[in-house]
Amino acid sequence: MGIAGEVLKSQNETEGKLKSSPPGQQQENNSEEDEEAKKKKEAEASWRTMKYTLIFFGVTLSGLSGYIVGTWGAPERDEEGNVIEDQFSLKPLALQYILRSWNAIMNYSQMIRDPSRDKLLPDPLKEPYYQPPYTLILEMTGVLVHPDWTYQTGWRFKKRPGIDFFLAQVGPPAFEVVVYTAEQAFTAFPILDALDPNGYIMYRLFRDATRYVDGHHVKDLDCINRDPSKVIVLDWNTQSVKSHPRNALRIKEWKGNDDDRTLVDLALLLKTIATSEVQDVREVLDFYNQFDDPIEAFRENQRKLQVSVNPSSNSFFF
Known part of the structure; x- marks a missing residue:
């Protein structure tokens, strides 16, 4: 028997099994297949949503980081527009911007942690005013x-x-x-x-x-x-x-x-x-x-x- 004959024989056996199966069992098999297909589509949709979300946050974070580095990392300038040298001026340009940005972030963080001013109360009252002891x-x-x-x-x-x-x-x-x-x-x-x-x-x-x-x-x-x-x-x-x-x-x-x-x-x-x-x-x-x-x-x-x-x-x- 050739290959064509074997294929024909296999198809006949499959059809015979389907015909010999009760109608209820056939419907149950179809239902399970539909459920699996539905779950697969949901998983694929969920993965696509997560992927696009991660891409969005990645692009946003990269843009924000670039803006911070470009804005906070730029050297200060005097009234005539000349660059004012600082402790980062002798380093490579890209490293200058990164270090200045990091320094600005650390200063801001320290400002939040510290009291809002060095003297929380005004100086004690002097005569003729009365200062409680x-x-x-x-x-x-x-x-x-x-x-x-x-x-x-x-x-x-x-x-x-x-x-x-x-x-x-x-x-x-x-x-x-x-x-x-x-x-x-x-x-x-x-x-x-x-x-x-x-x-x-x-x-x-x-x-x-x-x-x-x-x-x-x-x-x-x-x-x-x-x-x-x-x-x-x-x-x-x-x-x-x-x-x-x-x-x-x-x-x-x-x-x-x-x-x-x-x-x-x-x-x-x-x-x-x-x-x-x-x-x-x-x-x-x-x-x-x-x-x-x-x-x-x-x-x-x-x-x-x-x-x-x-x-x-x-x-x-x-």
């Missing part, structure tokens, strides 16, 4: 207010019990009160306006005034423009004050409970420091920071004071 720096969230969410009101900031008494006690003339928070200005400004209608808070510093270190917004007291021995920071987050831990009185974060009286005790502690004319507040803070709850330690000292000291005495016990 101590500076009190307050975190807003978790110390003065608590973010609260309900289905009825959505997000709102809850005012801490005793805050009116606290601000009245620690405001001028005893302390120069500064709110220094990692919150954005547009969020914090209306809250502070409602929180302090009497104007006890003299200055407000926001996220742009912090130093971004290892994923945390740190309060940098080196930029405060005040004597560190007269600066007290009230905060619950140790990461926020890690650059100057000795200036921080680390209190517990307020969670929104209505029976809290921490601010009342804090006001008494701070008034005691101011009235006693402490030369270096860090020595007092070192003592209280050795306790898990500095405020409870102060309360205990006050109880001892009431027992051991004549009520008419002007002595203070830290």
Whole structure:
């Protein structure tokens, strides 16, 4: 039998199998083939979409990179249009542009991480104006207010019990009160306006005034423009004050409970420091920071004071 005969025989066998198969099985086979073909087309379409997307992003990224290198990498020129030489001028031209662009990116990144200015507060007031002897720096969230969410009101900031008494006690003339928070200005400004209608808070510093270190917004007291021995920071987050831990009185974060009286005790502690004319507040803070709850330690000292000291005495016990 020749090749033609074998082909004819194979076709006859295939047709015979199809004829011998039940109609339902034939339909099932056709359905499976259609499903496989459909999946194959979908996979091909998905791959084409992904390929075109990658090509688009690649072209866009290349164009953006070229624009940055061409714009930021160009040398500066003087008023007459002459090129101003810099540390990259002696290198090959292409390398000059790349290095200048990279340097500009690093400078921009550093600008974002650093405080917005070298002096966050103006110089201390001079006579005939009065400058409070101590500076009190307050975190807003978790110390003065608590973010609260309900289905009825959505997000709102809850005012801490005793805050009116606290601000009245620690405001001028005893302390120069500064709110220094990692919150954005547009969020914090209306809250502070409602929180302090009497104007006890003299200055407000926001996220742009912090130093971004290892994923945390740190309060940098080196930029405060005040004597560190007269600066007290009230905060619950140790990461926020890690650059100057000795200036921080680390209190517990307020969670929104209505029976809290921490601010009342804090006001008494701070008034005691101011009235006693402490030369270096860090020595007092070192003592209280050795306790898990500095405020409870102060309360205990006050109880001892009431027992051991004549009520008419002007002595203070830290």
